[in-house]
Amino acid sequence: MENKLTKRKAVEKIVFSILGLLMLSSIAVLGVIIFFIFKRGLGVISWEFLTSMPKNGMTEGGILPAIVGSFYLVSGAILVATPLGVFAAIYMTEYAKKGKLIRIIRIGVNNLAGVPSVVFGLFGLSIFVKYLNFGVSILSGALTLAIVILPTIIRASEEALMSVPDEYRSSSLALGATKWQTIKNVVLPAALPGILTGCILGVGRVAGETAPIIFTAATFFSMRLPNSVFSEVMALPYNIYALVATGTFPQKQIPIAYGTAVVLLVLVLLINLVAIFMRIKFSKKNTN
């Protein structure tokens, strides 16, 4: 009996240790990737690298146009996707009754979230670039990216709206406010931090997307900054791909690719970190 008990304990300990080891190695592997990118790219970063134009066919100089281009694409995508996503989430949480309709809408959101990014790229190419004749441009790219992040924003907004306590709604309705007044003046302000967190996560996701912009917005080398929504742009993620995959002077271009990767990585990790902190803070506030 005694023996069996110690054996059970030993088995438990062994299994738990193996699980722990697998967990630590998972995190370590992800850490190694980030470490190597930083190790090779950090030396390239300088003020000049961030703020000057590329020179000599993208073999020297900085990546300013890629930073600016990514900024335009991401801002455009968020500006389009946020109202769409928030309004959709309001209907889903505040108006829709449990049943078939909401189930269909949710299946739509889930499936849109699972569409491969290159398929979004083809859609953007066919609709925005060709059919609507926007050409390869900031406009086409931003619209395509907006569809890519729509599900992220809908889900985050939905979660934020659902976490608003029902007493808020009933108090406002009891005071004679209409449903829409209640949503506009009571529910939305309370859900705002959560919705904002969702948008920030959307920014992080969309800043790194490459496949949707290859055929809709991106160009490898540009001597000047974009001057209209119909300009093609350089973008950080595409710049990395183009430099390592199609660049013809690897010795000079691969360091630039690593430098660009560090910029993108820092940007995305910072954005995600902010979103996580906001979520923790927000969820504490609501449970208190």
Place this chain on the structure above:
Amino acid sequence: MLNWKTKEKIIKNILLFFAFSSILFLTGIIIVLFKEGAPIFSKVGILEFLFTSDWYPTYDPPGYGIFNLLSGSIVVTIGAMVIAVPFGVASAIHIAYILPKKFKNIVKPTIEMLAGVPSVIYGLFGMKILGPFLREVFGLPTGLTALNAMIMLGIMALPTIVSLAEDAITAVPQNFRDASLALGANRLETMFRVILPTASSGIVTAVILGMGRAIGETMTVLMVAGGASLFPSNILKPVRPMTATIAAEMGEAPVGSEHYQALFGIAIILFLITLIFNIFADFAQQRFKKKVSGE
């Protein structure tokens, strides 16, 4: 001046329209894919398209068989799951069930943060760091192979699987666990006999979504898989998965040409595969919710 009832009704209908935006876009994607891609099926024949392996879109006469590309995608995805599932599920169990709460509050956000690392960064790592390493170790002409793609996709799918599977395990009600412990089972037995069976459909959802992410992943495979449209008979040789084919060739295919249609045809197949994954994931998720809520 509108009376408030009409106004409320109008607002409700406008919001309903927005709520349908996702379905609208999804339908739009389906229509566009089929409009651009379906002609190739009638020209080549859908079975020929799927099950012959001559992908020579620019030759005369051209070949539009995607069998090697399709099997490339499948093999690479399976390989990625062989790596990601044991590591991912074990991590999820450890984080949800064994790790003290104060560590969990650090580890889980860290993994979620890593989920945001863009695919092109993984591609860069696989191409320039893992690639040369594999070439050296196995003595290959190139390190850009199916194996490289499997490893990188496996790593990429990790955060998705860990995060979702952890959610599923945490969602198992505390009293299930307490009841088992009170009956004299130790924590390990409770884990295998109570927690994991209850969370299983949630874990399955996590794995399917991880698979969906892997098969649809584009930039990483474009950069690390090597790009040769060979049948993946040896994982130490280059392959050309479907996503990589689309991304690499769309730029040079004239709009409306057969090549262009064939690339959209590949996208249709890819879309249908991920659609099936999503439907399965959704189904497993519903089952899980029922189980946990004790119905």
